[in-house]
Structures are given as C-alpha cells and as structure tokens.
Amino acid sequence: MEIKVLKNILKDNAHKAQDNNIHLKSKNISTLNLLASPGAGKTSIIIKTAEKLKNEKNIVVIEGDLESTIDSQKLAELGIPAIQINTGGGCHLDANMVGHALEAMDVPKDSILFIENVGNLVCTAAYDLGEDMKVVILSSAEGHDKPYKYPLIFENADAVILNKTDLMPYVDFSRDLFYKGVRALNENCPIFEVSCRDGSGLDEWTQWLKSKVM
Amino acid sequence: MEIKVLKNILKDNAHKAQDNNIHLKSKNISTLNLLASPGAGKTSIIIKTAEKLKNEKNIVVIEGDLESTIDSQKLAELGIPAIQINTGGGCHLDANMVGHALEAMDVPKDSILFIENVGNLVCTAAYDLGEDMKVVILSSAEGHDKPYKYPLIFENADAVILNKTDLMPYVDFSRDLFYKGVRALNENCPIFEVSCRDGSGLDEWTQWLKSKVM
Numbered sequence: 001m002e003i004k005v006l007k008n009i010l011k012d013n014a015h016k017a018q019d020n021n022i023h024l025k026s027k028n029i030s031t032l033n034l035l036a037s038p039g040a041g042k043t044s045i046i047i048k049t050a051e052k053l054k055n056e057k058n059i060v061v062i063e064g065d066l067e068s069t070i071d072s073q074k075l076a077e078l079g080i081p082a083i084q085i086n087t088g089g090g091c092h093l094d095a096n097m098v099g100h101a102l103e104a105m106d107v108p109k110d111s112i113l114f115i116e117n118v119g120n121l122v123c124t125a126a127y128d129l130g131e132d133m134k135v136v137i138l139s140s141a142e143g144h145d146k147p148y149k150y151p152l153i154f155e156n157a158d159a160v161i162l163n164k165t166d167l168m169p170y171v172d173f174s175r176d177l178f179y180k181g182v183r184a185l186n187e188n189c190p191i192f193e194v195s196c197r198d199g200s201g202l203d204e205w206t207q208w209l210k211s212k213v214m
Numbered sequence: 215m216e217i218k219v220l221k222n223i224l225k226d227n228a229h230k231a232q233d234n235n236i237h238l239k240s241k242n243i244s245t246l247n248l249l250a251s252p253g254a255g256k257t258s259i260i261i262k263t264a265e266k267l268k269n270e271k272n273i274v275v276i277e278g279d280l281e282s283t284i285d286s287q288k289l290a291e292l293g294i295p296a297i298q299i300n301t302g303g304g305c306h307l308d309a310n311m312v313g314h315a316l317e318a319m320d321v322p323k324d325s326i327l328f329i330e331n332v333g334n335l336v337c338t339a340a341y342d343l344g345e346d347m348k349v350v351i352l353s354s355a356e357g358h359d360k361p362y363k364y365p366l367i368f369e370n371a372d373a374v375i376l377n378k379t380d381l382m383p384y385v386d387f388s389r390d391l392f393y394k395g396v397r398a399l400n401e402n403c404p405i406f407e408v409s410c411r412d413g414s415g416l417d418e419w420t421q422w423l424k425s426k427v428m
Contacts, residue, residue: 145284150252170380170384
C-alpha cells in the first residue's frame with residue numbers, strides 16, 4: 001500500500017518535472033539542481049559562480065529549506081534574485097513546489113537558474129525538478145566515504161564538486177578513495193575540487209558550466 | 215490520502231519503539247539515538263566514548279546506513295560489537311529495523327547501546343527507535359545556522375554535541391549564533407563542544423553521559 005502511494009507520487013512528480021523543463025527550455029533557461037548535505041557549501045558555490053559569470057549571464061536562484069530565509073536573504077543582499085521555498089519539515093523539494101516558484105517569479109530568458117535543494121543526501125536524489133543537470137556538492141570535512149554510503153545521489157550526478165579543499169590539511173580525506181568511490185558509480189561525470197574560501201578551482205568549474213549553458 | 219498513510223506509519227512506529235524501549239529497559243540497557251548530517255562524526259564520537267568508558271561499561275552499536283558496512287567494520291576492528299542495518303535507500307532507521315537488530319544480537323545487560331542513524335538532519339527526527347536519549351551531533355564545518363534551518367531535530371535533542379571544534383579557526387562559525395539558535399528551540403539540553411581529533415571536550419561529554427546511565 002505505501003509502495004503504491006510512493007510510486008504515484010514519483011510518477012506525478014516526473015510529469016510535473018517534465019512540464020517545468022519544457023517551460024524553462026522555452027525561455028532558454030539552463031537549470032541546475034544543487035544537491036548536498038547540510039553545510040557543504042551550496043549557497044557559497046552559487047555566490048562564487050554568480051560573481052564569475054555576472055557580466056555574461058543572468059543568475060536566478062530558488063532556495064529550498066525546511067524553515068528560515070537565511071540563504072535567500074544572503075543572496076538578495078548580494079543582488080542575486082532569489083525566491084524561498086520553505087518545505088515546512090519536508091525533506092526535499094519536488095517538481096510541484098518548483099512549478100509554483102516559477103509562477104511566482106518571472107525568470108528572465110537565457111538565465112542560469114540554480115535550485116538549491118534541502119540539505120539531504122538521500123531524499124533529494126529521488127525527485128527530479130525539471131533541471132538540466134544535477135550537481136552534487138560535498139565538503140572535504142564530510143569525509144571520502146560518502147559515495148559508498150549514499151550511492152544514488154552520486155550515480156545520478158552530472159557533475160560533482162568537492163568543496164572546502166582548504167580544509168584538507170586538517171581532516172582525514174583520501175582523494176584516492178573518494179575518486180574510486182565516485183567512479184565506481186559514475187564513470188564520466190566531471191569532478192571539480194574547489195574552495196569557496198581561497199577561490200581555488202572555481203575557474204575550472206565555471207568554465208565547464210559555461211561550456212554547458214552558453 | 216498520503217497524510218493518512220504517513221500517520222499510520224508513525225503510529226505503528228511509536229508502538230514498536232515502545233516495545234523496543236520496554237525490552238531494553240528490562241535489561242537495564244541505556245540507549246542513545248545519534249542524529250547528524252553525513253560526516254559530522256557520529257562514528258568517531260562512538261569510538262572516543264567507548265575508549266573513555268571501556269573499563270566501566272559495555273558498549274554495543276547498531277549502525278544505520280543506506281549501503282556499505284564501512285562503519286560497522288571500523289568498530290569491529292576496534293573490538294566494539296556492532297550490527298549493521300542497511301536501509302537500501304531508506305533515509306532513516308525506524309523502530310521495526312531496530313527491533314530486528316535486537317533480535318539478531320544479544321545485547322548484554324547493563325550495556326550502553328549507541329544507535330547510529332542514517333546521516334540526515336530531517337527524516338531521522340520524526341522516528342523514535344525506543345531510545346532513552348536523542349543526541350544531535352553537528353560538525354563546526356557545517357556552519358552555525360543549522361538550528362535555524364533544521365529546527366525539529368534540535369528541538370527534540372536531549373543533548374547536542376558540537377564536534378570538530380579543531381576546525382573552528384578555518385571556518386566561519388559563530389558560537390553566539392549557534393547557541394542562540396539552539397536555545398530558541400531547546401532551553402535546557404546540554405551542549406558539548408568536542409574534537410575527536412584533539413580530544414578536547416570529550417571528558418565533559420562522557421562525564422555527563424555517565425551521570426545519566428550509571
């Protein structure tokens with residue numbers, strides 16, 4: 001019984017995600033679904049990417065959180081248009097929530113739309129939102145074993161960002177085991193090592209992003 | 215319809231959690247449900263606590279992960295008895311899974327039982343497992359804003375451990391905002407600042423734990 005309901009939810013979600021994608025494509029908007037644990041640096045990646053691309057692309061953000069408007073306020077203060085979805089306890093965004101957000105904000109043609117999902121490596125992996133790409137962000141402080149423990153999200157990633165590389169000297173993180181873990185699930189996705197704090201690796205990431213969206 | 219099913223699941227879970235608690239209490243076992251994001255240091259806290267208490271208390275662990283036996287193997291190598299639950303994609307442990315684990319392993323009388331939940335600050339908060347205490351662990355690298363974004367888990371905490379304090383000099387973490395956030399949700403729970411890497415704060419945590427379980 002529960003399984004049947006879950007299947008219906010996922011089927012309905014897939015339809016709505018397709019609607020979102022058709023709508024976004026009709027306006028030539030490139031959409032990234034950002035997936036990560038709490039505190040991996042999703043908002044920081046958006047801010048740093050927006051800084052790099054501000055003269056070339058319009059950046060718009062949909063922020064997903066259980067509660068609070070901390071991140072959307074932070075973005076608004078930097079002049080990055082953002083709309084907040086509060087899931088009120090819900091552990092992931094779904095395509096319907098994103099559809100409502102798209103009705104509430106008029107995303108300009110040719111923009112890049114970042115959807116910052118709820119901080120969660122599990123439930124977010126199962127729900128398409130209408131995005132073109134899923135980008136998984138991991139902080140080096142979380143450890144190299146995460147691909148082994150949370151395989152689905154790495155399996156479906158179009159790109160992986162290993163963030164907070166500046167913390168590498170102070171944590172036990174094996175690059176070899178991390179890459180081995182990701183590659184066992186996903187042979188081809190690019191992996192970017194970046195630090196939003198010292199700026200390293202951000203050029204490589206934004207160059208790749210530009211090659212995908214322009 | 216979905217809401218009704220969810221309510222039934224939570225009601226069934228509450229009954230099963232009560233059964234687990236009665237069984238554990240009958241053997242004078244003290245049970246802690248450890249809740250945290252991926253990579254916050256749940257397993258390290260268990261290992262360090264076991265080191266401190268090894269001459270006083272028997273420590274047993276139930277490990278919850280979507281996949282892999284990485285953590286239970288790590289514990290077994292250190293001589294800490296552990297049983298692994300793989301949820302196969304499930305985003306949290308439930309009381310039924312823990313009940314099966316308790317049937318599969320004979321936890322000795324008077325033990326401390328750590329249940330390491332799936333790394334997730336959302337879904338794990340809603341499911342009692344039969345524990346005496348919920349302990350929320352946060353890594354300083356995750357940022358001070360987590361109580362504001364994931365309120366339920368902090369609201370229900372019997373203790374909060376702020377781990378990886380050795381990373382404080384290298385990350386933007388405001389102790390004031392963190393404490394303010396926790397206290398707005400939970401006036402009385404103790405907050406322990408620890409580092410499993412340099413050992414600081416672990417004596418205070420284990421002293422408190424001893425005062426609760428002995």
